[in-house]
Amino acid sequence: MTAAAAPAESPPRKVGGARPARIVIGVIGAVVVAWAAANVFLALAYYPEWFFDNRLLMAVIGMIAGVGGAALLFYFVNVFIEGLPQRFSEGVIPYVFVFPSFFLLGLVLVYPTVQTINYSFASNDSTAYVGFDNYVAIFGSGEFWLSLTNNALWLIVVPAVTVVVGLVVALFADRLSAQGEKVAKSFIFLPMAISFVAASTIWAIQIYSPNPDIGLLNSIVTSLGGDAQNWIRVDTLRLNSFLMMVILIWMQAGFAMILLSGGIKGVPEETLEAARMDGANEVQVFFRVIVPQIKGTMITVFITVTILVLKVFDIIYVLTNGQASTNVIANLFFQELFTFQRAGRASAIVVVLLILVTPILIYQVRHYRKEAAR
C-alpha cells in the first residue's frame, strides 16, 4: 500500500524516448529486491534463531517480505519499463505482470507434473529408468484395482447425491422468508468450514462409534433390537465406504446448495407463472421449467464435487487408512510413497490420477472457451 503514493511524482514523459537512468535504476532495484526477499525467506528457513524462534514474528516478517517484496519488485520493474521506448514498454508490461504468477505455477504445479511422469518410469529411489515396470506392478496389484473400484463407487454416489441434496435444500429454503432462508442455509452450510480431519473425528466418535453407549448409529440399531457393529470395519457391500461417503456429502451439501440456490433465484418468475397457467403442477414445473434453466449450475457443482472425490484422501486416511476394503487412489499413493517408500509406483499412481482428471480438464477448457466466445 505504501508504494501506491511513491510513483506519483514521475516527471511528464517525453513520449517515445528511452530514458537510460530509469532503465538502470529499475534493473538494479528489481534485482536487489528479488535478492533481498529471497534471502529473507531462506533465512526464515535456515536460521529461525535470528528471529528469536518466534513464530509470529517470522510470520509477520514473511508477510512483509512477500507482500512488500512483490510490491517493490513490480514497482522497480515498472520504473524499468517506463524507461524503455514506449513501443517496447506497452508490449512488455503484460508479460511482466503475468510472469511471477506463472513462475510460481510452473514451480509448484507444472514442473512437478512433468517430473512425476518422469519418476513414474524410474526406480524407487529415482536413480535409474525401469521402463513400464511401475505401471506393470500397480496394474497387477489387487489393492490398486480395489482402490480404483472404490473411487468409481465414490464417483457414482457422491457428486449425484450432493447435487440432489443441495437442490432439495435450495428449493425448500427458497420458499421460506428471507430471514428463515438465511438461518436454515447457515446450518446446512456450516460443515463446509470444517476440516476433513475434524469432520471424520466427529462422525467416527459421535455417530459410528462401535460402542452402542456412545455411538448414535449403534444406539439406534441396538434399541431396535439389532447388534452393535464396528461400522467403519464392515465391508459387506462396501458399507463402510458408503458410511464415509455420508461424511463427504454432509460437508459438501452446503456448497451445492449455495450455487444451486443462486441458480434457482435466477429463474425468471414469468416462466414459472406461464407453466402454471398452462396447468403444470409443481413437480412438472420443477422438472420441465426449473431444471433445464439451472442445468449449467448443476453441471458446475457436479464437476467440482467430482474433482474433489477423485482425490478424496483425508477421510479414508484418518478413519481406516485404507483397511477393510476402503482404499482409494489418493490414499494408496500416500501409502506407496511414505509407508513403502516406493516413489516409482507412487508416481505411476499419480499419473493414473492425472489421466482420470484429463477429461474434466478438457471439459473445463472447452467450457471456458465457449463462455469467453459469448
Added chain:
Amino acid sequence: MTATAQVSRAKPKRQPSYMKDGRPRSWTSIIVTVLLAILWSIPTLGLLINSLRSRDDIVTSGWWTVVADPFGQGWTWDNYVGVFTGAADMGVGFLNTVVVAVPATILPIMFAAFAAYAFTFLNFRFKETLFVIIVGVMVVPIQVAFQPMLNLLGPNGIGISGEFVATWLLHTGFGMPLCVYTLRNYMSTLPYSVVESAKIDGASHYQTFWLLVAPMAMPAIAAFATLQFLWVWNDLLIAKLFLAPSNATVIVQLQQLLGTQGQGEELLSAGAFFSMALPILVFFFLQRFFVRGLTSGSVKG
C-alpha cells in the same frame, strides 16, 4: 377480544398466511428445512456437548443423554485444559496454523492480482493460451507435487522443507490459479473506461492497478481470501508432509490424536472443536464473502 381471537383462529384454515414479502407461507418447506437443519447440526452439536463432559461421562454414555438429563452430567473444562497440556500442545499448534495460514492467504493475492489485471485490461500475444493454462491447471491434483517438491525443498534440494516458508510457497502456488481466475472474472465486470481515463491522465499501469483497480476489486479479493484461508487452515496433506513436528498445525495434531486411540480419547472432541473454532468464526463473520468466493470460482484442483 374473544371475537377477534375466534376470527384469527378461524382464518388460517381457509386462507394461507402470508409472509412479509407477500408470498404464501409454506409449512411443508418450513418443516423440511427445520428437519434438515437439525439433521445437519446433530454431529457438530454432539461434538460440542461431548467436549464439555467429563471423561467418565464421555466413555460411558452418548452425548444425547444430555437432552434428557442436562444437570446430571459432569460438565467440565478439563478436556480443553488437557488439549493445551497434553502430549501435543494444541496452543502451539494453533499458533503454527495461524503462521501458516495468514501469509499463505495474502501472498497469492499479491501475485495473482497483477496477473489478473494484465488478463483483464491489457492485450498481448498468447493471452488466451496463458489463461487457458490457468483454467487447466486448476484441475491438476496437488498430489503431483509431493515427490518432486519434497526432493526440491528437502535436504538434498534447497533445504527449506519442514519450515513455514515451504508451506507458504506451496499454498501460494496451489492457490494461484483459482485466485487469478476469480480476480479476472471480477475485474472484467469493472468499467474499462476507468482504466482508459487513467491512461489518458498519464498514469502508468502500476499506478492504475494500485490506485484504481485493486481497491475496486476488494470484494473479490476478500472472497478469495476467505476461501483460501479456510482451505489452508483445514489442509492436512501439505502441513503433514512439509512441516517439522515442532511446527505441526492443529489439523495434523488432531489427526495424530485420532491415531492414538484409547489413551487421551476424551481429548478428541475438545481438540476437534478447538481446531474448528477459528474457521467457524471466520465463516460466520465473512459468510457473505465466502459465498461469493464459492460462486465465482468453484473449481479447484
